[in-house]
Amino acid sequence: TEMARERLAPVLAEVAGAGEDLRTRAAESSWWVRAQPLVEGDPEQGHRVVAVPLEPV
Structure with a gap:
């Protein structure tokens, strides 16, 4: 989602x-x-960067 991308941007980079x-x-x-x-x-x-949450959503 857009919100997750914004918060994860430093990690993804x-x-x-x-x-x-x-x-x-x-x-x-x-x-x-x-x-x-x-x-x-x-x-x-x-x-191509994939981020998967490891906690229940």
Whole structure:
């Protein structure tokens, strides 16, 4: 959601390009975050970042 993206923006930016999954606490919740390059082998093209809440919603 828009609200989650705003609160998670710093974490999402940190994970892009890190090459590993991250479990973190942000926006008063625990999250699992993964980033994958849009073009395999060319991370300069950007990343697809997925954040999944680890607490009941």
